[in-house]
Amino acid sequence: MKLDIIISADNIKEEYLENKIVVVIDMLRATSVIITALANGAKEVFPILTIEEALKKKEELIMNGINPLLGGERKAIKIDGFDFSNSPLEYNSDKVQGKSIILSTTNGTRAINLSLKAEEILIGAIINAKAVARELKKYNKDVVFVNAGTNGEFSMDDFICSGYMISLLCDNDNNDLSDIAKTAKYIYENNTNLISYIKEATHYNILKALNLLKDLEYCCQKDIINIVPKFSKSLKSIKI
Amino acid sequence: MKLDIIISADNIKEEYLENKIVVVIDMLRATSVIITALANGAKEVFPILTIEEALKKKEELIMNGINPLLGGERKAIKIDGFDFSNSPLEYNSDKVQGKSIILSTTNGTRAINLSLKAEEILIGAIINAKAVARELKKYNKDVVFVNAGTNGEFSMDDFICSGYMISLLCDNDNNDLSDIAKTAKYIYENNTNLISYIKEATHYNILKALNLLKDLEYCCQKDIINIVPKFSKSLKSIKI
Numbered sequence: 001m002k003l004d005i006i007i008s009a010d011n012i013k014e015e016y017l018e019n020k021i022v023v024v025i026d027m028l029r030a031t032s033v034i035i036t037a038l039a040n041g042a043k044e045v046f047p048i049l050t051i052e053e054a055l056k057k058k059e060e061l062i063m064n065g066i067n068p069l070l071g072g073e074r075k076a077i078k079i080d081g082f083d084f085s086n087s088p089l090e091y092n093s094d095k096v097q098g099k100s101i102i103l104s105t106t107n108g109t110r111a112i113n114l115s116l117k118a119e120e121i122l123i124g125a126i127i128n129a130k131a132v133a134r135e136l137k138k139y140n141k142d143v144v145f146v147n148a149g150t151n152g153e154f155s156m157d158d159f160i161c162s163g164y165m166i167s168l169l170c171d172n173d174n175n176d177l178s179d180i181a182k183t184a185k186y187i188y189e190n191n192t193n194l195i196s197y198i199k200e201a202t203h204y205n206i207l208k209a210l211n212l213l214k215d216l217e218y219c220c221q222k223d224i225i226n227i228v229p230k231f232s233k234s235l236k237s238i239k240i
Numbered sequence: 241m242k243l244d245i246i247i248s249a250d251n252i253k254e255e256y257l258e259n260k261i262v263v264v265i266d267m268l269r270a271t272s273v274i275i276t277a278l279a280n281g282a283k284e285v286f287p288i289l290t291i292e293e294a295l296k297k298k299e300e301l302i303m304n305g306i307n308p309l310l311g312g313e314r315k316a317i318k319i320d321g322f323d324f325s326n327s328p329l330e331y332n333s334d335k336v337q338g339k340s341i342i343l344s345t346t347n348g349t350r351a352i353n354l355s356l357k358a359e360e361i362l363i364g365a366i367i368n369a370k371a372v373a374r375e376l377k378k379y380n381k382d383v384v385f386v387n388a389g390t391n392g393e394f395s396m397d398d399f400i401c402s403g404y405m406i407s408l409l410c411d412n413d414n415n416d417l418s419d420i421a422k423t424a425k426y427i428y429e430n431n432t433n434l435i436s437y438i439k440e441a442t443h444y445n446i447l448k449a450l451n452l453l454k455d456l457e458y459c460c461q462k463d464i465i466n467i468v469p470k471f472s473k474s475l476k477s478i479k480i
Contacts, residue, residue, distance in 0.1 A: 007247065007420070153418065153419065153420075154419050154420040159423065179394050180393075180394040186437070187423065190430060200422050203419075
């Protein structure tokens with residue numbers, strides 16, 4: 001299968017994704033949050049762009065007898081009146097079991113919204129990379145790793161995460177890699193501990209400066225979760 | 241100064257280049273041809289997108305008493321009726337001394353045309369990287385390395401060339417590197433012989449399959465030329 005990467009939400013050409021499987025990656029921290037919440041028993045996650053839309057979605061769900069929780073961040077900080085910030089460590093099973101979660105993030109949600117032409121949208125991060133690779137092998141179709149990036153720009157953290165998954169996919173099989181996919185694989189295979197590369201990322205250093213080192217440590221752990229969330233285009237929500 | 245990279249002509253956002261110095265890189269082979277021709281005494285190079293426009297430009301120059309030479313390629317092959325292909329080895333001083341050259345290439349010319357909002361457009365390749373870095377230090381302004389790429393896509397060859405120049409710029413000075421600039425620098429500094437990385441590039445392998453190994457060897461030599469061509473927006477031509 002062909003493996004390619006789009007380096008940030010700003011670089012998505014929607015038609016290019018037709019008939020392909022997309023893996024959306026925003027490892028610091030939106031997709032790590034989504035994967036963690038669903039692994040800990042959340043029923044579903046609605047990725048929403050703005051705070052206004054998130055509050056509207058909450059009203060809509062309440063009207064349907066569902067009492068959702070609100071999570072998200074602006075500039076990496078918790079939103080006033082929300083139940084959670086964007087820290088995956090907050091989404092433990094005590095809090096999220098059986099719950100619908102509305103998550104308002106910028107980069108990750110944009111990446112999902114711009115990937116709707118894809119045949120399937122999977123949610124990936126370092127914490128579930130092996131599970132994603134296993135799922136992709138089942139599809140055996142062309143794959144595009146859509147890196148959410150940071151503020152529309154290439155982000156080292158999402159890039160090495162793509163490289164890790166590409167490296168896993170190339171373990172036994174012969175795949176057709178684009179130049180950017182080869183480069184991500186190279187970066188990963190020369191930094192298999194991840195952190196030697198990620199610690200240089202602008203985004204990593206923003207989170208570190210906000211005392212979010214525990215989040216960073218969590219998000220950089222390989223394969224601690226064995227599920228692959230998928231975005232349902234009809235339901236506009238992410239489920240296992 | 242801030243150092244950033246645009247990974248292909250398709251990814252250029254023109255406004256982003258305002259007040260910045262752009263280095264256009266299409267090392268296999270357009271910018272290597274331009275640098276070589278000018279170093280060997282050519283008067284000027286007109287980068288032109290289509291064959292039709294190239295022939296029109298030739299007529300226009302002839303009307304003005306100039307007898308230009310035509311160079312270029314389509315799918316890496318010489319164009320019928322043209323004087324040169326896109327091989328830098330053909331542009332020796334016997335042939336180009338004092339001549340105006342019309343060069344019809346796709347990726348490199350597109351990259352130049354989409355960079356017109358920049359304050360200055362320099363022409364770079366591996367063969368003149370040190371000269372480019374020296375020139376950039378004189379400007380001391382924000383720099384964007386515009387990689388022409390191949391068919392609108394990220395190309396490993398242009399990327400490591402950017403990484404080499406960024407590495408040179410960071411030798412003594414503290415610069416502000418974007419994540420993609422850090423990644424290119426990392427790739428170069430782990431492949432200082434260049435070829436260990438470039439040999440995986442799709443574009444490199446296309447040229448190799450066309451028996452253009454001598455061109456590839458030439459274009460991968462560091463700093464054999466000490467000039468920095470610049471694109472004149474008013475003249476629409478490239479000169480030293």
